[in-house]
Amino acid sequence: MFDRIAPRYDLLNRVLSLGRDASWRRRAVAAAGLGPGERALDVGAxxxxxxxxxxxxxxxxxxxxxxxxxxxxxxxxxxxxxxLRFVVGSAEALPFPDALFSCVVAGFAVRNFGDLPRALGDMRRVLVPGGRVVVLELSLPPNATLRAMHRFYLHRVAPAIATVLGSSAEAYRYLPASIEAFLDPERVAAALREAGFQRVRYERLTFGVATIHVGEA
Ligand SMILES: C[S@@+](CC[C@H](N)C(=O)[O-])C[C@H]1O[C@@H](n2cnc3c(N)ncnc32)[C@H](O)[C@@H]1O
Incomplete structure (x- = not known):
């Protein structure tokens, strides 16, 4: 599916997030805190x-x-x-030795992983001790009214916009379905802790339509 939507993916990101995704990414980059000479891995890049x-x-x-x-x-x-280096591979079986990276980030990717515990475990394995993990993911606002409005936007408006802009309505019906099916931020934090990450914390962004999680290996 992602191969099929690749040509219009960036445009749809900008439009559907009303440009907010760029500032969410800046937050993720700041949280990653990549220092001179350090290696970083972007999983589901x-x-x-x-x-x-x-x-x-x-x-x-x-x-x-x-x-x-x-x-x-x-x-x-x-x-x-x-x-930048590019690797075609799976988050669940990262083709890297242990403790290679100082930070591992994943932007809007973890809700798509087939085996989240396994992927988070492998993300920790490739981090140096004390290395940072940053997970940016779409989520639903905790406020009931905003959540209802956002659901309407995701289920009804987003697929229509995707069609108008020449992408796949089916893929943009998968988008809300995948957000609904995914863990809420508290459970993502629990999954990170279960994978062995420490000092796990998260912050809701833009009324909670996205969440950034940070932890240490
Ligand atoms: C919604 S896109 C996010 C792309 C990018 N990180 C961004 O910030 O826009 C999710 C990406 O995760 C990739 N993906 C899904 N499952 C994966 C897996 N198990 N291993 C590696 N990549 C995966 C998809 O191919 C897709 O490119």
Missing amino acids: GTGDLALALAKAGPSGRVVALDLAPEMLGRARTRADAS
Whole structure:
């Protein structure tokens, strides 16, 4: 599915989030705190927005972008400079040795993983002790009125906008379904702790339509 929507993915992100996704990514980059010479991994990197922002934030850092969908990564490749490396692979079986990265980020990706506990465990395995994990994910606002409004937007408006902008209505019906089916932020935090991360905390962004989780290996 992600291979199919790759050509219109960035445009739909900007439009459907009303441009908020860029500021959510900036928060993720700040939380990752990539230092000079450190290595970072972006899991489910897609078209590379987060990986590119990370690479720009830490000029001497080295960033690896991993994704299951070659078409998504292909678009990232066209936008990248030499500081980025690309790997087609699975979050559940990261093709890296233990303790290679100082931070691991995942932007809007973890709700799509087939085996979340396994993927989070592998993300911890490739981190150095004390390394940072940053998980940015879509969520539903805790306020009941806002949640109802947001659900209407996700279920009714988003697929229609996707069709008008030349993407797949089916994929943008999957979007709300995947958000509804996913864990709420408290449970994501619990999953991170179960995977062995410490000092896990999260912050709701833009009334709770997105959430950023941070932890340490
Ligand atoms: C919604 S996109 C997010 C892309 C990007 N991180 C961003 O911030 O826009 C989710 C991405 O996760 C990838 N993905 C889904 N399951 C995966 C898995 N098990 N391993 C690696 N990547 C996966 C998809 O191919 C897709 O590119």
